[in-house]
Amino acid sequence: MPEKREGMGGFGLIDLLCPFLIPVRGIVWAGDKLKEAAGAELTDDSKVQEELLELQMRFEMDEITEEEYGNREAKLMEKLEAIRKYKEENR
Secondary structure, three states: OOOOOOOOOOOOHHHHHOHHHHHHHHHHHHHHHHHHHHHHHHOOHHHHHHHHHHHHHHHHOOOOOHHHHHHHHHHHHHHHHHHHHHHHHOO
């Protein structure tokens, strides 16, 4: 049974027989890496928590109104809840 290769290192029999597939495999590999990076960024709740802290600080320094604070906080909390729900469902 052929062994599964990780990453882009090395050439397999198919690569030697069909060298025109090498660029296609490279594109697929790059696409997979981009997908992983995008998924990690979309599920990073630390950014939302930072935004919440910044929002609270701006409110305490009277840079925004209580109404604006409430509206933004609600949206950020929805984002945070969606991220947590997604993480829970995709464990």
